[in-house]
Amino acid sequence: MSRTTLDLWVGIFVAMGIAALLFLALKVGSISGSEIRSPYTLTAHFDNIGGLKARAPVKSSGVLVGRVEQIRYDNERFQAEVVFTVDGRYKFPVDTFANILTSGLLGEQYLGLEPGGEEKTLAPGETIKKTQSAVVLEKLISQFMFDKAAEGEPAPAK
Amino acid sequence: MGGLRKLGSVAIEVVWQLGFIARFFWLILVYSGQSFTRLNLTIRELYFSGVLSLLIILVSGLFVGLVLGLQGYEILQRYGSSDSMGTMVALSLLRELGPVVAGLLFASRAGSAVTAEIGLMKVTEQLKAMDMMAVSPIARVVAPRFWGGVISMPLLAAMFSTMGIFGGWLIGVVFIGIDDGAFWSQMQAAVDFRYDVLNGVIKSCAFGVAVSLIAVFQGYDCVPTAEGVSRAITRTVVSSALAILALDFVMTSFMFRGL
Amino acid sequence: MSDPLVRLENVRFAYGERTILRDISLSIPRGKVVAIMGGSGCGKTTLLRLIGGQEKAVGGQVRVDGQDVATLGRDALYAMRRRMGMLFQFGALFTDMTVFDNVAFPLREHTELPAELINDLVLMKLHAVGLRGAARLMPGELSGGMARRVALARTIALDPMLLMYDEPFTGLDPISLGVIGQLIRRLNDALGASSVIVTHDIQESLQIVDYIYFISEGRVVAEGTPDEIRHTTDPFVHQFVHAEVDGPVPFHYPSDDYAAALTGGKA
Numbered sequence A: 001m002s003r004t005t006l007d008l009w010v011g012i013f014v015a016m017g018i019a020a021l022l023f024l025a026l027k028v029g030s031i032s033g034s035e036i037r038s039p040y041t042l043t044a045h046f047d048n049i050g051g052l053k054a055r056a057p058v059k060s061s062g063v064l065v066g067r068v069e070q071i072r073y074d075n076e077r078f079q080a081e082v083v084f085t086v087d088g089r090y091k092f093p094v095d096t097f098a099n100i101l102t103s104g105l106l107g108e109q110y111l112g113l114e115p116g117g118e119e120k121t122l123a124p125g126e127t128i129k130k131t132q133s134a135v136v137l138e139k140l141i142s143q144f145m146f147d148k149a150a151e152g153e154p155a156p157a158k
Numbered sequence B: 001m002g003g004l005r006k007l008g009s010v011a012i013e014v015v016w017q018l019g020f021i022a023r024f025f026w027l028i029l030v031y032s033g034q035s036f037t038r039l040n041l042t043i044r045e046l047y048f049s050g051v052l053s054l055l056i057i058l059v060s061g062l063f064v065g066l067v068l069g070l071q072g073y074e075i076l077q078r079y080g081s082s083d084s085m086g087t088m089v090a091l092s093l094l095r096e097l098g099p100v101v102a103g104l105l106f107a108s109r110a111g112s113a114v115t116a117e118i119g120l121m122k123v124t125e126q127l128k129a130m131d132m133m134a135v136s137p138i139a140r141v142v143a144p145r146f147w148g149g150v151i152s153m154p155l156l157a158a159m160f161s162t163m164g165i166f167g168g169w170l171i172g173v174v175f176i177g178i179d180d181g182a183f184w185s186q187m188q189a190a191v192d193f194r195y196d197v198l199n200g201v202i203k204s205c206a207f208g209v210a211v212s213l214i215a216v217f218q219g220y221d222c223v224p225t226a227e228g229v230s231r232a233i234t235r236t237v238v239s240s241a242l243a244i245l246a247l248d249f250v251m252t253s254f255m256f257r258g259l
Numbered sequence C: 001m002s003d004p005l006v007r008l009e010n011v012r013f014a015y016g017e018r019t020i021l022r023d024i025s026l027s028i029p030r031g032k033v034v035a036i037m038g039g040s041g042c043g044k045t046t047l048l049r050l051i052g053g054q055e056k057a058v059g060g061q062v063r064v065d066g067q068d069v070a071t072l073g074r075d076a077l078y079a080m081r082r083r084m085g086m087l088f089q090f091g092a093l094f095t096d097m098t099v100f101d102n103v104a105f106p107l108r109e110h111t112e113l114p115a116e117l118i119n120d121l122v123l124m125k126l127h128a129v130g131l132r133g134a135a136r137l138m139p140g141e142l143s144g145g146m147a148r149r150v151a152l153a154r155t156i157a158l159d160p161m162l163l164m165y166d167e168p169f170t171g172l173d174p175i176s177l178g179v180i181g182q183l184i185r186r187l188n189d190a191l192g193a194s195s196v197i198v199t200h201d202i203q204e205s206l207q208i209v210d211y212i213y214f215i216s217e218g219r220v221v222a223e224g225t226p227d228e229i230r231h232t233t234d235p236f237v238h239q240f241v242h243a244e245v246d247g248p249v250p251f252h253y254p255s256d257d258y259a260a261a262l263t264g265g266k267a
């Protein structure tokens, strides 16, 4: 009977499969690096979130500190409400500034946190008061063109 | 008019078949006890569907990775971001190509073999003989083959992706000369364990269930003749491919909606 | 012997619309060997499957050892089948196992016996059919006659009370044919079992059975002991007996078998 060799092969097969899964989890997916530990939730309101999506990174000084959980429209304030989690190791002052930024010129958008100077820190579930909306490229361009036009037009008129 | 009627009858046939498969699936689950209490039954099937598929999976994974590396480099360097090659190769393999291509290969390598084996057992009345010996063919023959496939598939898909990433690394780092550190660190920064790796594994598990179910069902349900078996094998490969692609579409739209 | 082991009463059976058996009543007394004869496709295999509970009669009753087969649940049916053995027309050996493992299969599935005891039992059964030396062969390496004897050994592995043989003589050379015939009789008597043989081979059957039923058009058209059959004036039986006796004996059967296989396959 070749039962033992068959068992051996299956053992090798399963071990290889598990090794591959571990490789994908640890080396490729870096299970530890992207993990956010004991997260707490914060909320911020924006006039315009631009292209921000759920699961977008939350960064402070360029370091990943959390992720956007949920985006919805607040019909009472007529604003976008962004709920995001922050790693429990990091605390931010109550006067922290929340910006929607773009990595590079056309890259993905993320939530940037700029700490203020207060002693008191944001407790879980609290809302960030100071926010700045996303820069919308179309608006920027039309503004720029409008300014140019305004610059150039008055001269011959005067 | 005739066309419409034909379409109707085909639709009824499909629904009927689906109901039958669902009932068969239920029976397999009910009779699965033996597959785990008598582990050597399942180990034997792991050998036939897993170990014997190993070679084709590893070789194909490597080639897919090599091609992804070449194509990815060609495209990425236009935007000056050839460092992201690792990211591109890893994400395409983990999310889509790993589970899907491994699933397609698995269906044609192992699925068809399972269908042929069960079909031939039916033709030669082995299943009926077993039933007359008071041994349930579903418990003894079908369920272990089903579980063998279900367990093999995610392992094979993971090995496929690993080989693919290795292929991408060969092209990128060894042949083109991208910095080794940049290759891995960019990849690690972009690949999320839960979102990319785990979703890929979930996909491959779903494909494993679908392919194994189709394979054992086609074998068990085949017309017990040589021609019937050959048709059943064809049906296994074709409907597995369709099931994998359709499931992939549905699961992708649920899993990766946010981005 | 009071009540028979198997009794069919006015059994009717149809595959969908096609009625195969119209009105069959027969009984298999305990300890006897009974033959059921009829042309190809007349429903002989179907009859065995009704007794084994793989098909359910549309009308009438099939009683085995006092139980109505049609009313048994799955567990009760499987319990009953453990005491039955069926030899399939083409042996139906498990092609992925050795001869030894084939014969050991029912023992391993249904008993908790230790490996040495199973080993001894299997060798005993193989010895009974004269194939102890073939234990390590695969089914593909056996001739037709040997395969059928191995299947026979597997069938008797659990010492069944009822043995069913589906065309045990077809496709065999005359020597193997005689061997199988003698085995059927000897095993029946040694096990104290009862046997049903479904066949077209009247010559072989007349020598070994206790009672014969003839089936045609879904009905029992004649019956009797071998002596009664030999001297009958019944035109059907007469023709049946004569057609077989006059021809070049063994060479007719393979073609009959081929026809049976074709009609069986089409359905």
Ligand SMILES: Nc1ncnc2c1ncn2[C@@H]1O[C@H](COP(=O)(O)OP(=O)(O)O)[C@@H](O)[C@H]1O
Pocket (backbone or CB within 6 Å): C015, C020, C038, C039, C040, C041, C042, C043, C044, C045, C046, C047, C260, C263, C264, C266, C267
């Ligand atoms: N599963 C089935 N479905 C439909 N018809 C069948 C099936 N099995 C057998 N038949 C038909 O029933 C008839 C009797 O078959 P069978 O009992 O195998 O005949 P025999 O064994 O006497 O040659 C044949 O005409 C065959 O075509």
Ligand SMILES: [Mg+2]
Pocket (backbone or CB within 6 Å): C044, C045, C046, C089, C166, C167, C260
């Ligand atoms: Mg028959």
